[in-house]
Amino acid sequence: MSAILWSSFLLSGGSYVAACALFWALVRQRPIIRLGPKWPAHLLQLGAAFQLVYLIVFSVIDRRCPVYSLHTALGIVSLVGVLTYAVLSRGRRLEALGGFVAASAVVFLTAARSIAARPPEPNDRWLMAIHITSNLLGGGVLLVAGCAAAFYLWNETRLRNRRVLGQGTKLPPLESLDAVVHRLLWIGLPLLTIGMLTGQLVIKQAEIVTSGDKLRALLSTASWLLLLAVLALRQFARWRGRRPALVTLVGAIGVLAIIALYVGRALLGDGL
Amino acid sequence: MIVVVGLSHRSAPVEVRERLAVAPTDLPQRLAEVKQRSRASELVLLSTCNRVEVIAAGQPEGGETPSALGSRIVDELEARAPNVRQHLYVREANAGVEHLFRVASSLDSLVVGEPQILGQLKDAFACARMASTVGPWLNRAFEHAFRVAKRVRTETTLGTGQVSIPTVAVDLAREIFSELAGHKVVLVGTGEMATLVATLLGRAGAHVVVVGRTLERAREVAQRLGAEARSWDDFPALLIEADIVVSSTSAPGYVVTLDQFAHSRRQRHGRNLFLVDLAVPRDIDPRITDLDGVFLYNVDDLSKVADAALADRRREAEKAAAIVTEETEHFLRRAHAERITPTLVALRDHFRATLESELERSLRGQRGLDDNQKESLHRALAAAVEKTLHAPTERLRAWAKDDSFGDWHTDLLLAAIEELFELREPQDQKRAASERSKP
Numbered sequence: 069m070s071a072i073l074w075s076s077f078l079l080s081g082g083s084y085v086a087a088c089a090l091f092w093a094l095v096r097q098r099p100i101i102r103l104g105p106k107w108p109a110h111l112l113q114l115g116a117a118f119q120l121v122y123l124i125v126f127s128v129i130d131r132r133c134p135v136y137s138l139h140t141a142l143g144i145v146s147l148v149g150v151l152t153y154a155v156l157s158r159g160r161r162l163e164a165l166g167g168f169v170a171a172s173a174v175v176f177l178t179a180a181r182s183i184a185a186r187p188p189e190p191n192d193r194w195l196m197a198i199h200i201t202s203n204l205l206g207g208g209v210l211l212v213a214g215c216a217a218a219f220y221l222w223n224e225t226r227l228r229n230r231r232v233l234g235q236g237t238k239l240p241p242l243e244s245l246d247a248v249v250h251r252l253l254w255i256g257l258p259l260l261t262i263g264m265l266t267g268q269l270v271i272k273q274a275e276i277v278t279s280g281d282k283l284r285a286l287l288s289t290a291s292w293l294l295l296l297a298v299l300a301l302r303q304f305a306r307w308r309g310r311r312p313a314l315v316t317l318v319g320a321i322g323v324l325a326i327i328a329l330y331v332g333r334a335l336l337g338d339g340l
Numbered sequence: 341m342i343v344v345v346g347l348s349h350r351s352a353p354v355e356v357r358e359r360l361a362v363a364p365t366d367l368p369q370r371l372a373e374v375k376q377r378s379r380a381s382e383l384v385l386l387s388t389c390n391r392v393e394v395i396a397a398g399q400p401e402g403g404e405t406p407s408a409l410g411s412r413i414v415d416e417l418e419a420r421a422p423n424v425r426q427h428l429y430v431r432e433a434n435a436g437v438e439h440l441f442r443v444a445s446s447l448d449s450l451v452v453g454e455p456q457i458l459g460q461l462k463d464a465f466a467c468a469r470m471a472s473t474v475g476p477w478l479n480r481a482f483e484h485a486f487r488v489a490k491r492v493r494t495e496t497t498l499g500t501g502q503v504s505i506p507t508v509a510v511d512l513a514r515e516i517f518s519e520l521a522g523h524k525v526v527l528v529g530t531g532e533m534a535t536l537v538a539t540l541l542g543r544a545g546a547h548v549v550v551v552g553r554t555l556e557r558a559r560e561v562a563q564r565l566g567a568e569a570r571s572w573d574d575f576p577a578l579l580i581e582a583d584i585v586v587s588s589t590s591a592p593g594y595v596v597t598l599d600q601f602a603h604s605r606r607q608r609h610g611r612n613l614f615l616v617d618l619a620v621p622r623d624i625d626p627r628i629t630d631l632d633g634v635f636l637y638n639v640d641d642l643s644k645v646a647d648a649a650l651a652d653r654r655r656e657a658e659k660a661a662a663i664v665t666e667e668t669e670h671f672l673r674r675a676h677a678e679r680i681t682p683t684l685v686a687l688r689d690h691f692r693a694t695l696e697s698e699l700e701r702s703l704r705g706q707r708g709l710d711d712n713q714k715e716s717l718h719r720a721l722a723a724a725v726e727k728t729l730h731a732p733t734e735r736l737r738a739w740a741k742d743d744s745f746g747d748w749h750t751d752l753l754l755a756a757i758e759e760l761f762e763l764r765e766p767q768d769q770k771r772a773a774s775e776r777s778k779p
Contacts, residue, residue: 160518227515228629230641241518242612308610309633 069129076122077181083115084174091167095239109157112170116150119143119177133197138331139180141204145327146176148208152255156212156248162240165248168215179331195273199266206259207327210295213252214320220245220313246309249316250302257295260323264288280333284326291322342436342481343406345413345428346386346393349450352427359421362387367464368471375473378412382475384468384482386443388460390450395440397477406432437481438668444485445492445660446499452657453498458489480675488667495663496656505642506536508649509616512642513541513584516614516635521545523583528552528575528595530561531588534618538586539565546584551575553589579604586616587623595623605631616642676750677740683754684733686763691725 090108123143127134134140153169156162223239271277271285298315301307347357362370367385375383380396394417398409410430418425431439442448446457465482468474474482493499510520517523525546527538542548548567552558555571562569570578579585579601589595596615615636617624622638629636699721703714740750757763 223515227512227635230637230644239515241514242516244518247518306609309612311610311632 069125073122073125073129076118076125077177080115080118080122081174081177083111083118084170084177087111087115088167088170088174091163091170095164095167108163108166108170109154112150112166112173113154115170115173116147116154119147119150119173123147133193136196136200141200142176142180142327142331144204145208145211146173148205149173149176149211152209152212152252156251160240160244160248162216162244162248164239165212165216165219165245168219169212172211172215195266195269199263199270202259202266203263203326206256206263207323209252209256209259210320210323213249213256214317214324216240216245216248216252217313217316217320220249221310221317224310224313242309246313249313253295253299253302253316257292257299260288260292260295264292278333280329284329287322287326287329291319291326294319294322341398341406341409341433342440342477343380343396343398343410343413343433344393344431344436344439345396345410345417346391347424347427347429348391348393348448350448351429352424356421356424356427357390357392360387360392360417360424361389362392364463364467367467371468371471371473374413374416377416378409380409380413382478383473384464384478386461386464388457391443391448393443395436395478395481397475397481406436434668434672437671438664440481440485441488441664441668441671442661444489445664446489447492447657447660447664453653455493455499458486462486481671484667484671488664491667492660492663496659498653498656498660505533505618505639505646506540508642508645509537509586509637510540510544512635512637512645513614514544516612517583519545523547524549524578524581525584525586526551526575526578526582527561527565527567528585528587528623529589529591529619530557531590531618534586534588534616535561535565537616537618538567541584541586542567549578549582551578576600576604580607582613583611584614584616585624586618588618589623590619591623592621594625595619596625596628598625598627601625601628601631601634608633618642673741677737680736680740680750680754683757683763684729684736687757687761688725688729690761690763691729692722695721695725 087108090111094108123134123140126140126143127137130137130140134144149169150173153162153166157166219240220242223245224242226239227242267285267288271281274281294315298307298312298319302312347360349357362385367387371383371385374380374385374394378394378396380398382397384395386393386395394413396409396413398406407430410432414425414428414430417428439448444458444461446453446455449457461482465474465478468478513520520541521544523546525538525541525548527534527548527550530550530552538548538550542565548562548565550558550562550565550567550569551572551574552561552569553572555569558571559569561567579596585596587595610633612633612635615624615628615634617636617638620639624636624638626636626638628634696718699717703709703717709717736750736753739753
């Protein structure tokens with residue numbers, strides 16, 4: 069079992085690293101090895117498949133539902149990010165975004181590896197399961213949305229300042245990135261809403277509420293409000309381009325900060 | 341032995357090139373004629389708007405020099421189009437192979453890196469195959485040329501990046517809008533370059549609207565572009581609908597002012613707008629670029645992008661040339677190594693025939709052997725020949741492939757083998773020796 073665990077972990081990490089390098093080479097039009105343009109995406113999906121095996125094996129060994137283990141929970145975030153990218157990138161020139169998704173997947177995979185802490189079993193297992201699952205799925209989707217928004221801002225600034233990239237460098241078109249951010253917000257925000265509401269219920273049921281819990285609740289409400297504002301303004305005031313991308317990025321950073329605080333609590337204790 | 345005879349945009353003006361050009365429908369017949377008259381054993385005819393080339397291979401065993409074949413092809417082309425001789429170039433042997441690889445890789449094209457030439461070369465090769473004018477030499481050379489072109493395309497960015505102002509403008513539009521189809525382009529004025537930009541955008545699927553001070557002139561241009569013409573009064577409304585504005589008027593002041601644009605901006609609801617100002621003096625107020633979602637490029641900005649791409653392309657062309665040189669050497673080395681095959685086959689046949697005849701003679705006096713025993717003796721003899729010649733064969737192949745030994749070394753060895761084992765008639769040996777010295 070442990071051999072499968074280790075090999076799937078290493079193969080997943082290796083595939084993600086290779087996908088990241090190939091995506092970057094594709095964007096720069098400087099091939100590392102002679103491979104077709106679909107190889108980076110295939111490697112990313114292969115990495116996700118290995119990561120799924122890893123998460124299943126880990127959960128079997130740990131004898132725990134994956135959402136109750138921080139280790140697997142972080143893995144689920146990156147897995148959702150990769151799957152979101154795989155669906156979105158069909159028919160779009162989003163190779164540069166693929167590089168970022170692959171890099172984040174490696175970071176999440178290796179960061180999760182260093183966390184061995186087991187949070188205490190919750191009183192209401194179902195409520196907690198819904199809370200964590202919706203937050204993980206929402207976090208994964210919003211991670212990709214944040215990446216896309218960051219790319220939009222970078223590419224938009226470059227085009228406005230007329231900065232010339234190296235010949236053949238392919239960046240995703242602004243319109244595609246804008247559409248991706250918008251679509252991901254529609255998917256991510258409902259998940260985040262469920263996570264936030266169930267989180268409030270969890271806090272109400274909890275015997276002790278730490279300052280870390282309060283901070284996370286505050287951050288989650290602020291991020292949720294920001295992302296809701298973006299969606300509302302897009303829908304009713306037809307917001308487009310730079311401003312929604314900027315606010316989405318801030319909102320996505322807020323969601324990532326919540327995950328970081330959760331991980332930090334597991335690593336440093338309940339003080340956070 | 342490969343010979344390339346032809347003319348291109350480098351050696352001949354269009355009025356000369358068109359005299360030798362061959363229509364695709366006439367190609368099979370012309371191939372057969374040139375092959376017959378030039379007595380080439382293999383032939384491919386490439387005819388494009390920038391070049392007409394005959395790529396031929398002679399009989400390796402025929403004792404013919406590449407220059408003799410080249411001269412006959414030159415004569416044939418001269419007979420077809422008098423006074424064309426001075427524009428023709430002849431590339432023989434190694435230079436011929438390298439030229440073919442350069443053409444396939446688009447290094448010899450008018451616009452270096454353009455992709456059409458590879459397709460044209462593939463078509464010419466396919467046509468020659470259909471006409472059965474291709475043999476092992478050209479087959480190998482063309483297959484290798486296609487591989488070299490693929491390698492150049494994969495390992496360099498020679499074919500990417502745009503180097504003219506209109507194509508740079510279209511590329512930038514693609515960086516803003518994922519698909520140009522369905523987007524509205526407003527062409528203000530009828531300047532030549534702006535019209536070219538609008539043409540390219542229209543070809544990419546955008547809906548082009550031409551606006552001019554005089555509706556008649558706008559209609560004239562619109563008709564040429566297959567676009568819609570609108571009067572100048574419609575321009576403020578068009579500025580609200582437009583995704584791309586290409587402007588090139590001779591107006592002394594700004595045609596699109598900041599105030600005018602600020603007014604329409606509210607109704608645009610944050611949609612991105614790409615402004616291409618090709619006029620001098622400028623048509624679009626540069627302060628507009630400070631507004632969100634507006635990307636304004638004037639002639640200088642576009643020239644900078646084109647210059648950067650051109651500099652990159654030059655660097656990439658050097659890399660591509662190095663690949664072509666490397667691949668030419670590789671091809672010639674392989675071709676040279678394969679030239680030892682006839683001698684090796686002859687040597688093997690010679691050994692086998694000698695030993696077989698000796699065995700037959702011995703068996704004639706043996707009455708106690710049945711057919712199975714005789715068959716096993718034949719098999720043992722064949723195996724003995726293979727084993728005896730295995731080491732010398734491998735060594736010869738290694739020497740032929742090894743660059744550190746010169747060509748003369750292999751030629752000398754082959755000549756010695758042929759002489760020692762009487763593999764050829766004396767006159768054939770002389771011819772073969774002279775032939776081997778020319779790839």
